[in-house]
Amino acid sequence: MTLPPGQRALDGFPRFGTHLHHPPPPVPADPVIEIGGVGGAGGVLIEGVALSVADLAKLPRHELGADFHCVAGWSATGLRWEGVAFETLYRLRIQPRLAPDASISHVVFEGLDGFRSIVLLEDALADDVLIADRLDGRPLDSDHGAPVRLVSPSQYGFISTKHLCRIEFHTSAPPDPDRWSPIAAHRRARVWQEERHRRLPGRVVRPVFRALIGPIRVLSARGSRTSPR
Numbered sequence: 560m561t562l563p564p565g566q567r568a569l570d571g572f573p574r575f576g577t578h579l580h581h582p583p584p585p586v587p588a589d590p591v592i593e594i595g596g597v598g599g600a601g602g603v604l605i606e607g608v609a610l611s612v613a614d615l616a617k618l619p620r621h622e623l624g625a626d627f628h629c630v631a632g633w634s635a636t637g638l639r640w641e642g643v644a645f646e647t648l649y650r651l652r653i654q655p656r657l658a659p660d661a662s663i664s665h666v667v668f669e670g671l672d673g674f675r676s677i678v679l680l681e682d683a684l685a686d687d688v689l690i691a692d693r694l695d696g697r698p699l700d701s702d703h704g705a706p707v708r709l710v711s712p713s714q715y716g717f718i719s720t721k722h723l724c725r726i727e728f729h730t731s732a733p734p735d736p737d738r739w740s741p742i743a744a745h746r747r748a749r750v751w752q753e754e755r756h757r758r759l760p761g762r763v764v765r766p767v768f769r770a771l772i773g774p775i776r777v778l779s780a781r782g783s784r785t786s787p788r
């Protein structure tokens with residue numbers, strides 16, 4: 560088994576995230592993904608569109624076997640995801656609603672807990688990017704992002720927003736609150752290029768990020784609503 564540079568395999572797949580010990584957000588009775596978009600001269604590209612998670616699940620489905628890599632340095636191996644390819648959603652449900660001259664460059668994924676990831680459209684359209692509702696043959700549980708999450712296994716885990724509730728399309732880079740943070744994450748976060756940090760080489764930040772694994776893992780397990788895996 561080959562892992563990307565600087566990654567170490569774990570047994571199982573822990574709950575992990577900037578949510579730390581906070582429990583996962585409750586899943587609404589009829590969950591929806593809001594669709595929004597801004598661009599041009601502050602113009603609205605799409606607004607007021609909401610895709611129900613139930614309807615999303617009826618789009619052509621896709622299965623994906625992949626490892627999952629957290630920027631802190633752990634990898635979960637051999638996961639099986641099921642859901643709808645982001646590209647399928649984009650081609651069938653988004654593109655037809657966009658102004659013909661709208662040139663999308665970035666996509667923002669937002670979770671019910673307020674977590675956000677910013678992805679280049681080009682990276683989001685890769686053939687291994689999925690909006691997943693099942694993991695290893697079971698409905699996605701609350702630890703791993705119920706009701707649906709983004710999964711982009713070629714990018715570090717912080718791109719893969721859990722508890723997805725809003726997708727926003729932009730024609731230029733949206734404001735980035737982490738810009739001046741000392742541990743500002745890399746924008747593209749490609750695992751094989753080891754794009755961990757915005758300004759420093761991935762190799763250099765390995766020990767700092769690795770030191771965070773233990774504490775974040777312990778805290779995240781504390782907020783878990785399922786038995787630990």
Ligand SMILES: Nc1nc2c(c(=O)[nH]1)N[C@H]1C(S)=C(S)[C@@H](COP(=O)(O)O)O[C@H]1N2
Pocket residue numbers: 572573574575576577578579628629630670671672673674702703704716717718719720721722
């Ligand atoms: N909504 C939400 N999504 C999130 C996070 C989060 O805190 N909230 N953490 C990210 C990080 S840093 C990682 S490594 C993965 C972890 O996914 P897991 O909890 O399924 O292992 O989720 C990502 N997506």
Ligand SMILES: [Mo]
Pocket residue numbers: 575576629630631715716717
């Ligand atoms: Mo992560």
